[in-house]
Amino acid sequence: MSAQANVIAFDGAATPVSHTLVAIGVNVDPKTGESVALYREGLTTLPIYAQVTVELRCRKLPTGVYRVQKTTEVPVMESISGQNAAGYTAAPKVAYVNKMITIGFFHERSTIAERRLTRQLHVNIDNGVATSVAPVTTGAMPELVDQLVFPS
Numbered sequence: 001m002s003a004q005a006n007v008i009a010f011d012g013a014a015t016p017v018s019h020t021l022v023a024i025g026v027n028v029d030p031k032t033g034e035s036v037a038l039y040r041e042g043l044t045t046l047p048i049y050a051q052v053t054v055e056l057r058c059r060k061l062p063t064g065v066y067r068v069q070k071t072t073e074v075p076v077m078e079s080i081s082g083q084n085a086a087g088y089t090a091a092p093k094v095a096y097v098n099k100m101i102t103i104g105f106f107h108e109r110s111t112i113a114e115r116r117l118t119r120q121l122h123v124n125i126d127n128g129v130a131t132s133v134a135p136v137t138t139g140a141m142p143e144l145v146d147q148l149v150f151p152s
Helices: 112-127 140-147
Strands: 007-010 018-028 035-041 053-060 065-077 094-107
Touching: 053 140, 065 140, 094 112, 112 140
Parallel strands: none
Antiparallel strands: 007 018, 018 035, 035 053, 053 065, 065 094
């Protein structure tokens, strides 16, 4: 199995910023039986609940189909607008969370090449890629989809 390593990705800001998501751990969801891997950004200037998170899930359904899911959550902090008459400034809180979920269903008879082709086509459509690019074959999500290998 693939070791659970940190995930590094750039955001879509006007000046892109690199985000390092630290591997938090892997467990099994007792309700669904899914394997779950959690990653969280490790910024020292934000509380844990305000950090970017990525969650990977994988389980084999009774039909023989593998269900894989990636959820990315980006909390947005309130902006603090000053202090009250006593000079107290409230601590910032999360105003809302933007979330994106990608779910794939892959039959147990599908091959690595077929799953990679599907994943890369999906990613290229999302990114508006209209030229030939080599598929990414390493990292948490490519290994989960292509090889059905979950981090440990």
